[in-house]
Amino acid sequence: MQLLKSSIGRKILMAITGQAMVLFAVIHLLGNSSIFGWLPGGINAYAHHLHSLPAPVIIGFRLGLLVFVCVHVWFGIQLTIENRGGRPQQYAVKTLQKATFASENMIWTGGLLVAFILYHLLHFTFQVVSPETAALSHPDSLGNPNVLGMVVAAFQNMFVTLIYAGAMVVLFLHLSHGIQSFFQTLGWSNDRVQPFITKAGTLVALGLFLGYAAVPLTILLRILK
């Protein structure tokens, strides 16, 4: 399979998995935003909704995401290692004309994202980080898991908020390069649309950053209680 072996093929797989995760991130954000009350019952009702989906759907979804992350991470590491060997000796003077901080550090921002995702899963999905506020074991008055309580409790802690906000900066960096990169890698780009795609990609990344960072920050600032 040339897709799995060749340089372009593996890049395409990375791009597709990466973009799928972006899509997930967008949906996830929309769901999260129910915390601001647009859904009757708020985020707790939303959580309940998700939990009441048929088990195979949930498992399938989670497995799918896991595969995507693994493929993305696997090829990301593989390609990066290969690329480090592409120029065995660096130039005495480093001059970059187009590359950006974000594009140069994809592997590091990606790595931080892995770490963050693990923490985030343990924190809010498996809820083992602070069991005393775990939503699943503390239902709200309607019987939904008290996600709001859990989240508010967590983000009143400055330290936790900083971790989340920091991770979102990292996500922004990763995607400010990654989204436009996806279009280029799949060949959905040319000189006319490329500047637009780059801008739009950065905007989406910024949107995700603002959206995600809004929750912990509004809680920390006691706007959301």
Next chain:
Amino acid sequence: MSDHKTMTLTLIVWRQKNASDPGKFETYTAKNITEHHSFLEMLDCVNEDLIHTGKDPIVFDHDCREGICGMCSQVINGAPHGGQDRTTVCQLHMRKFKDGDTIYIEPWRARAFPIIRDLIVDRSALDKIIQAGGYTSCHTGGVADGNAILIPKPVADEAMDAAECVGCGACVAGCPNGAAMLFTGAKISQLALLPQGQAEASARVRNMSDAMTECGFGNCTNHYECMAACPKGINVKFIARMNREFLKAQFA
């Protein structure tokens, strides 16, 4: 024009006897350089001095000295061809520098381009990529009339944009990953745009992209440094087109 003003420059140049020598930087002074000297003529002057004093002159590749053969290849202060827009190093002129400047001069650095001596590298890997499929398999003689194939001007023009590549390898030298995507993408796009290239399009992109890997080039991470380095202004849209052709070929 101020013909009388001359400059003195400090050159820090990569010297390496042969492929197995580890190589090192040496410092030289270039004197009496006018703003009308081309960069290579400046080096010629330095070399004349070196020869007179019994030292080995700096060797570098060059031939046409008019920006079209793609032979010249030097990284100047970290920028392939010196970083002036759409300019090969042979077309770079000393008016871009100031009296007293220090200039680092290095060879193309990439795994796929082993250094032969000083500033000369082995770029035969680029030929190998073309040999893998950068052609139409037409025979000499026995082809159709040139006007039997209609190619509207905008298509012909875009194919020409891609065909402008001079095969210098600056894109590889500028790429932090040592990838040859711009070079390969340009050739694949030229032939993908033209009707003559259709018959072999999918085999071509498959074989040429494999050849890139076999020759030791890195992978693309869309930094677009290649486009900044390219003296012919080859656009990264041709990399996108190659990617598209590649995807198409997977389903062909």
Next chain:
Amino acid sequence: MILDGKCPTGPIEKTWDKHRFDLKLVNPANKRKYNVIVVGTGLAGGAAAASLGELGYNVQAFCYQDSPRRAHSIAAQGGINAAKNYPNDGDSIYRLFYDTIKGGDFRAREADVWRLAQVSNNIIDQCVAQGVPFARDYAGYLDNRSFGGAQVSRTFFARGQTGQQLLLGAYSALSRQIKLGTVKMYERREMLDLVVVDGVAKGITCRNLVSGQLESYAADAVCLCTGGFVNVFYLSTNAMGCSVTANWKAHRKGAYFANPCYTQIHPTCIPQAGDYQSKLTLMSESLRNDGRVWVPKKKEDCGKHPNEIPEDARDYYLERKYPSFGNLAPRDIASRAAKEQCDDGRGVGPGGRGVYLDFADSIKRLGEDTIRERYGNLFEMYEKITDENGYKRPMRMYPAPHYAMGGLWVDYNLMSNIPGLFVLGEANFSVHGANRLGASALMQGLADGYFVIPYTIGGYLATVKPGQAKADHPEFKKCEDDVKSYNDKLLSINGKKTVFEFMRELGGLMWENCGMARTKESLEINLKKIPALREEFWKNVKVSGSGAELNQQLENAGRTADFLEFGELLCRDALHRNESCGGHFRVEYQDEGEAQRDDVNYCYVGAWEFKGDNKVPELHKEPLTFENVHLAVRSYK
């Protein structure tokens, strides 16, 4: 000796077809038993190697650059001619034939030129099939332009890079054969000798430019496609590595050198800026379609900013002298006219060696955008080199050596007088006579490579047994030893002057005394000074390093040594030819500034035979007859 070009006879339009039929064929199964060496991979060599490989011959190809794609054919900007008559403006094979004979000032063979015109159309088809992106119109048809003073639009072009694109076409065909294994490509190799066994060309001696190793290659036939020699003038539009070396070594082994004095000076090149300069850059002739050439009328004005010189103080000398052709006068005429103005003290720019090429009127008439669209890349190139904006102030131009019409003598089959040695492209003398028309050199290179040699080499090979010469034959060893001791000698002199200094000096003598205008006296000066310079070279040149490594000084020293011998031959040829024709202008032979040909005494090809070091070469003549084009005086008034 009277030379025979072995041209087919009979009605001219049948000659090539008849000859092709008469040529013997090599049995397809036997082809791979024949080894063919192709030296040079420009348009001529690249096309030949690819086509011969495809036919089934076992081909070995050589070039001195690091890739076959870099031969100096890439530098051609203007275009390539063909008699397609797509614009329906009256072109035909006959007209292209006629124009080429006339343009060459009646110093080329009719049959060769006919064949060139005949196959010109196949070339365009071939290149289109390869994917050469020729300019097209909106409907998708091939676009043409008129070029170099032709009265029909027969020039095909690919932006300002026709040569590059055509070469990439040939290179791609060659790459395909390399992949298929029919051609073995040797890059960074310089041919330093021709191996002749029992009077027949059987191989070459090369230096591997990376390792310094000397290598021998044997074959059943050798094709030299090694380009032109105008670097004998030092400053020219040729690439730094272009040399006469391959031709000269073959000449020393017995191949006749024909018409070396026919050199073309291109009128529109960027003038020299200083004495450190290493080469001159050509600006496409097409600029003269919209630019007006002038110099100040008064010497005092030469130092002024051109825009401050009023209209009536300007001398539009081409328009004045050649009212019907004006700024589009042929190359040799435009070049000489520029030199005259500068000799008269009215030149502009550094050293007073330049004339203005002014676009102000065209910009006024058509707008800057139109001019930019037509010549944008040329204006850019001009600005890069001179730092002057051609839209705002007139460009400065000066003629520069550009093309060699002369070359090794070949017969109609492109075979030299040494059996088995074929010569193609600019390296031979065949079709351009005393002057080449614009856009015809590319045509010739590809004609020779794609459509002539594949037939004619078969005619020769069918008469020889394959594989007779092997690289272990003593003659190969002897050539290698000779080259080695020659190089060792260059390395051992350890004198005071660098190779460049000698080359600059030789170039100066050639340009001064044997350039655009030649006299008996100036040529005799050179015939004294060049041997003296050569003698000094062999006593006082400094070449450091060793022969067993990459050594650019040694490469240049060898090329310069050959130029020092060849330059003398060029002057000798120019001296013997007591007439002015095409690129050869003898001041004594003119009629109010117009070249005066002498058809009674000089209507022949002059081919020189090498007689030994410092011996006078022997002249052989091949008389030229014109049965189809009436021998007439060329006039562009």
